[in-house]
Each structure stands twice: as C-alpha cells, then as structure tokens.
Amino acid sequence: MKKQAVNWIGKALLAGLLAFALLCLGCLFYFNTPVHYTNPDGATEYKYESGAFFRGTEGYGWGRVNNDGFNNARDYTPKEKVDVLLMGSSHTEGFCVPQRNTAAAVLNRLFDGEKYAYSIGMAGHTFLYCAKRLDKALEVYRPSEYVVIELATLSYDPAAMDAACDGTLPDIPSHTGGLLTALQKLPYLRLFYTKYVKGANEAVAAAAGTAEPVSMEAFEASLSRLLRKIGEISAVHGVKTMLVYTPTVLPDEDGRAVTDARPGERECFARLCGENGLIFLDLTERNIAAVEEAGRLPFGFANTAPGTGHINSLGLRLYAEAVRARIEEGEG
Numbered sequence: 001m002k003k004q005a006v007n008w009i010g011k012a013l014l015a016g017l018l019a020f021a022l023l024c025l026g027c028l029f030y031f032n033t034p035v036h037y038t039n040p041d042g043a044t045e046y047k048y049e050s051g052a053f054f055r056g057t058e059g060y061g062w063g064r065v066n067n068d069g070f071n072n073a074r075d076y077t078p079k080e081k082v083d084v085l086l087m088g089s090s091h092t093e094g095f096c097v098p099q100r101n102t103a104a105a106v107l108n109r110l111f112d113g114e115k116y117a118y119s120i121g122m123a124g125h126t127f128l129y130c131a132k133r134l135d136k137a138l139e140v141y142r143p144s145e146y147v148v149i150e151l152a153t154l155s156y157d158p159a160a161m162d163a164a165c166d167g168t169l170p171d172i173p174s175h176t177g178g179l180l181t182a183l184q185k186l187p188y189l190r191l192f193y194t195k196y197v198k199g200a201n202e203a204v205a206a207a208a209g210t211a212e213p214v215s216m217e218a219f220e221a222s223l224s225r226l227l228r229k230i231g232e233i234s235a236v237h238g239v240k241t242m243l244v245y246t247p248t249v250l251p252d253e254d255g256r257a258v259t260d261a262r263p264g265e266r267e268c269f270a271r272l273c274g275e276n277g278l279i280f281l282d283l284t285e286r287n288i289a290a291v292e293e294a295g296r297l298p299f300g301f302a303n304t305a306p307g308t309g310h311i312n313s314l315g316l317r318l319y320a321e322a323v324r325a326r327i328e329e330g331e332g
Contacts, residue, residue: 033095034065036122038174042136044122045129045172058309059096059301070120071095073105083115084327085143085239087130088150091246091311092121096301101313103150106320115145115327124172127151127243128164131230138237147234148323151245152311154265158214158222165226216264224272231276242279242326245269246319248299249287250307257291259284281326286318 034052039045047069048054054071055062068076071094086092086104094102104119111117120137130137130149138147163169234241245266247259266282273280287298297307298315311319 036069036174038171039069041140042133043140044120044125044133044137046174047120047122054095058304059312060303061094061096061098063099070118070122071099071102071104072119073099073108076118079142081116082118082141082143083111084117084146084148084323085137085141086117086119086121086148086150087125087134087137088121088148089126089152090121090123091152091316092119092150093123094119094121094316095123096310097313097316101316103316103320103323106317107323110320110324117148118143121150128156128160128169128226129172131164131226132167132169134230134241135233135237138233138239142237143239146240146242146327148242148244150319151243152247154245154261154269156219156223158218161222161226165222165229216268219265220268220272223268224275227272227276227278231278234277240279240330242281242323243269243273244281244283244319244323246283246298246311246315247287248308249284249291249297251291257288259287279326279330281322283318283322286322287315290314290318 034048034054036046036048039047048065050065050067050069052065053063054065063071066072066075070076084107086107088103090096092103094104099105102119103121104117107117118141120141125133127149134147134149160169230241247261249257249259252258261284266284270280270282290296290298296314297312298318299311300307300309301312
C-alpha cells in the first residue's frame with residue numbers, strides 16, 4: 001500500500017512537471033518578456049538582459065534585444081555616433097510589432113544612412129520618467145542633433161511632474177537576483193505574475209498619466225517648471241528636444257474620430273514648449289486622418305480590442321514619418 005502511494009505521488013509530480021514544462025514551452029512563443037535589471041549607467045530605470053528573445057501577447061511582435069539591452073536592430077558600440085536618440089514607453093520600445101516596424105527601424109529606413117536613430121524606449125518609461133533620466137541619457141549616448149521623447153498622453157498629475165523635475169520621482173524597481181531571476185526566466189511564471197500579481201504603485205501610476213481632474217493653473221505651473229528644466233538640460237548637451245504626442249484615436253457615437261486630451265492641454269504644451277526652446281510635435285490630426293480618411297486605427301491589433309492598447313505598425317510609421325518631416329523642416 002505504501003509503495004503504491006509513493007508511486008502515485010511520483011507519477012503525479014512527474015505529470016505536474018511535464019505539464020509545467022509544456023506551459024512554459026507554449027508561453028515561449030505566446031508571452032516571453034526578458035528579465036530586466038537596474039540600469040547601471042542611469043540612462044533608464046532599467047534595461048533588459050542583452051540578446052534576450054521577446055514575444056508578447058499583444059500584437060505580433062517578436063525578436064531579440066541588442067547587446068545594450070534595448071530593442072534595436074543592431075548592437076551598440078559605446079560612444080558610437082548617434083544623431084537622434086529616441087526615448088519613451090513601451091510604445092517606443094515596440095515589443096508588440098516586428099522589430100523592423102519599430103519607430104527606430106522605420107526612422108532609420110527613412111534616413112537612409114544620412115542619420116542614425118537609436119532607441120532606449122523601455123516599458124514603463126512614460127514622459128515623466130524620460131524627463132527624470134534625460135540628463136543621464138544624453139550624457140551616455142551623446143546624440144549630436146535630437147532627442148525625441150514620446151508622449152502617449154498629456155494628462156499628468158502636477159505632483160508627479162514636480163517630482164520628475166526635482167528628481168524625487170520614485171525609481172521603478174527591478175526584482176532580480178539569484179532564484180528570483182531564475183524564476184522570471186520561466187515564461188509561464190512570468191505570465192502568471194504579470195496577469196495576477198503585478199501592480200503599479202500610486203506614484204508610478206501618476207507618472208503614466210492621471211484621470212483625476214486638476215486645475216489648469218496647477219497643471220500649467222508644474223508643466224512650466226518641468227519643461228524649463230528639460231530646456232536647460234537640452235541646452236547644456238547641445239541637442240534639440242522634440243516631444244511627440246501620439247494620442248489614441250477612437251470613433252465617438254457619431255463616428256467622428258476623437259482623443260481623450262482635455263481641453264487646453266495641447267495648446268498649453270505647445271506654448272510652453274515654444275517658450276523653453278523645445279519642439280512640440282502633435283500627431284492628433286495625423287492619427288485622426290488615419291481613422292477618418294483611411295479607415296485604419298493607429299492603436300490596437302487583430303488579437304486585441306480595436307483601437308486600444310499599444311501603438312501598432314501603422315501608428316509607428318506615422319510617428320516616424322512625422323519626426324523625419326519635422327527634422328527636415330528644421331534643416332530647411
């Protein structure tokens with residue numbers, strides 16, 4: 001009887017391990033996010049394990065990060081010439097599209113060798129985290145002409161903007177080391193954690209944007225401080241800083257394409273950027289035209305809710321084309 005029980009337990013454990021191995025194998029091609037580590041050079045909060053394979057549940061993106069831990073088609077050599085540095089969140093990172101369709105890849109094709117764009121876009125790195133890390137990013141990568149920062153929203157909490165300006169915005173932690181790193185490399189456990197356990201703290205959520213109403217006076221005062229600091233950092237490093245707003249666009253009840261920008265936000269950003277020597281590139285009209293004229297949505301994928309979630313290949317192409325055109329305009 002005892003021997004039968006031991007045999008049954010052994011078979012159950014073996015079956016469980018086999019099932020777990022199959023789940024991990026399946027997730028390898030369904031959801032496989034590389035482990036990230038605190039970035040030692042400080043250009044971003046963290047970066048991925050070099051050369052790691054990625055595949056996400058949203059869209060049809062897959063590929064490998066480069067030796068520097070970012071989603072670029074080619075490896076990075078320290079102090080190599082970078083003309084345009086791209087910063088931003090998971091939209092700029094581009095894990096949801098094939099690597100050839102990321103903003104950096106499309107922009108480099110448009111440049112056709114005239115300039116080189118390098119991306120340090122990273123999940124979670126909203127505009128405020130890019131602002132927090134801007135000085136260090138420019139010190140490390142030394143772009144000769146532009147730094148381009150993606151904004152998926154304009155609605156930021158004044159307290160979070162102040163924290164980004166003062167350097168007190170909380171770091172985004174990387175939970176790595178020993179057994180924890182080994183466990184994160186198991187795709188099924190990573191998927192389970194992301195779906196059922198992971199949560200953002202309030203400060204990080206505020207940095208991503210806020211749905212809470214704030215007075216335009218408080219918003220403008222905090223934004224003015226932050227953009228002034230960005231302008232000062234840009235001047236010290238001798239680069240032009242371009243803030244690119246690429247909003248989600250969805251049809252309303254009447255079928256007209258609309259965004260969720262609050263009244264006055266776009267005008268406030270444009271005016272304050274101009275006052276501080278920054279370029280504000282607003283893609284609202286381009287994204288609306290894609291919906292109303294071409295009948296295509298710049299966000300969302302065939303395997304997600306239409307028009308929501310991450311920016312897709314169309315949206316990234318519109319983004320890259322607009323950046324290229326604005327650079328040409330400045331040079332003209």
